[in-house]
Amino acid sequence: MKSVTVLSSRQQKTGMLLRGARDTLPMLVGAAPFGMIFGALVATSPMLPWHGQLMSLTVYAGSSQFIAAGLVASHTGMLVIWLTTLIVNLRHMLYAATLLPHVAHLSSRWRWLLGFLLTDETFAVVAGYHQRVLSADEQRYAHWYFLGSGLAMYGNWQVWTLVGLLFGTLFPQLQNMGLDYAMVATFLAIVVPQLSRIPQLAAALAAGSFAYLLQGMPYKLGLMAAVLIGVLTGMALSKRGAQDGQKGGAA
Structure with missing residues (x-):
């Protein structure tokens, strides 16, 4: 056995x-x-x-x-x-x-x-x-x-x-033949279906917006800042949603 x-x-x-x-x-x-x-x-x-x-x-x-x-x-x-x-x-x-x-x-x-x-x-x-x-x-x-x-x-x-x-x-x-777009397309196919909830969608929009606005920063610091902003946005909305759910359950 x-x-x-x-x-x-x-x-x-x-x-x-x-x-x-x-x-x-x-x-x-x-x-x-x-x-x-x-x-x-x-x-x-x-x-x-x-x-x-x-x-x-x-x-x-x-x-x-x-x-x-x-x-x-x-x-x-x-x-x-x-x-x-x-x-x-x-x-x-x-x-x-x-x-x-x-x-x-x-x-x-x-x-x-x-x-x-x-x-x-x-x-x-x-x-x-x-x-x-x-x-x-x-x-x-x-x-x-x-x-x-x-x-x-x-x-x-x-x-x-x-x-x-x-x-x-x-x-x-x-490197100039556009093959790198295959990676972008792959990520879009995976990320987009996960944007069905408000926290994920807001995080993606915040990160994308700030990545564009801060693209001129050296050493990819703008990208890192955009990631942090996106994460914080998603966490804040997720926490708020959990708190609202607890209040609704208590009521």
């Missing part, structure tokens, strides 16, 4: 792992051109090809990699590169804070691994997963779903970075 239970547990973990990867497939399509453009950018820059692949393997942050590659090519100091990429990646703290209640019970090893694999795309998939009504088993093995999504995105990014590195010199203007 014990062996049967262990086998069932393994099957559930494997199933959740594959389910996370499967649900991330639309994001893989959107990220593919982005990874290929990064590889092509490195291939046509003073950087060596293996620098680009190593960056994808260890940094694994698309926006920061693009910025870092540009700064390296312009011979910018390492401290400036570190600080700039840090500012760009601060949004991941918001992602981590959102998902923390779902991973707080895990060991440090698990949290470090999932933290490394956390990207915009994986966050969108995993956050959407936790918004559904989950069974006890789905909640118990949710971190395997997270892992499946993260590993799918990680492998996808490595493959398309390599493709860009190998063939980027043949298409030196690849």
Whole structure:
């Protein structure tokens, strides 16, 4: 009986792992051109090809990699590169804070691994997963779903970075062909269906408006400010809605 239970547990973990990867497939399509453009950018820059692949393997942050590659090519100091990429990646703290209640019970090893694999795309998939009504088993093995999504995105990014590195010199203007719009279209397809409630809609409108108004700020500070404003707007309206619901229940 014990062996049967262990086998069932393994099957559930494997199933959740594959389910996370499967649900991330639309994001893989959107990220593919982005990874290929990064590889092509490195291939046509003073950087060596293996620098680009190593960056994808260890940094694994698309926006920061693009910025870092540009700064390296312009011979910018390492401290400036570190600080700039840090500012760009601060949004991941918001992602981590959102998902923390779902991973707080895990060991440090698990949290470090999932933290490394956390990207915009994986966050969108995993956050959407936790918004559904989950069974006890789905909640118990949710971190395997997270892992499946993260590993799918990680492998996808490595493959398309390599493709860009190998063939980027043949298409030196690849980054100007509009392929990056595939990422935008993918995010729109995921975000728009989630705007059915007032807090989410208000947060999106606030973040979008301030991102446009503050786009002239250096080091992507305007984008970070817009994200914070959007988050605070959504939190304020969600809290107000919860308070109104409690008052209505008490009445």
